[in-house]
Amino acid sequence: MSEQWFVAYCKSREELRAQQNLHNQGIHSFFPKIRKNKIIRGKKTVIEEALFPSYLFILTDKENSAFPKIRSTRGVNDLVKFGNKIISVPETLIENLEKLCYSINDLNADNKVDLKKGDKVEILNGSFQGLTAIFKEQDGLERSMLFLQLLNQENTVSFSNNDIRKLES
Known part of the structure; x- marks a missing residue:
């Protein structure tokens, strides 16, 4: 089985909905997000933002294609193509993105320290x-x-x- 990563273009701000619907169909996907500190209504909070807004990475087998199922998934507009050819993404790129998101989120996430008074x-x-x-x-x-x-x-x-x-x- 030769699974490859492909890129789906999603409807605006519906990446999580598309990811959940793909998961319900048994299709693995990756939606890279990063945590950021933002001031909302005068209060500093940690939020998650899309690294690539409106894009979702999908792992599927090209020969036993689930492309029609993916295209008709709620939240997905279409797969990214060059001309008529659906393009794949190297697995190493996805692995590097996962590592990058993990390390960025660990550094920029809630910066509280685990200290007690008197330490x-x-x-x-x-x-x-x-x-x-x-x-x-x-x-x-x-x-x-x-x-x-x-x-x-x-x-x-x-x-x-x-x-x-x-x-x-």
């Missing part, structure tokens, strides 16, 4: 790089408040969660 952290970047501080509390989605000893005084300073890491006790 020791190391500052990784900036002018305080290498200093040790005490975790106080979360300061929004991407920042944390730390107690930092400066000039024999304990100061409360806000740092990006990407710039700190928990020290093992």
Whole structure:
């Protein structure tokens, strides 16, 4: 069985509907999404957006074609073609896209750190790089408040969660 990846052009904002309907028909598909931080109604939230809006990757066997079934799936407009020929996508491209989406989503997803009040952290970047501080509390989605000893005084300073890491006790 020689399954290949093909690209389906979907109706606007109906990629998830098309993916669900294809799944119900036993057809495997991949819809690459990335997480982004956006401000919605004054509040910072994490949302998922399509990496390629209106496009869906479909794995099917070209010889035992499910193309008519795919074209008639709710949410799908048509398969991407050059002239009359339906084009396939190399499997390595799909594998690389899956890895890319996984790594991007891990980095840009909810940047909360798993820290408790009183945990020791190391500052990784900036002018305080290498200093040790005490975790106080979360300061929004991407920042944390730390107690930092400066000039024999304990100061409360806000740092990006990407710039700190928990020290093992």
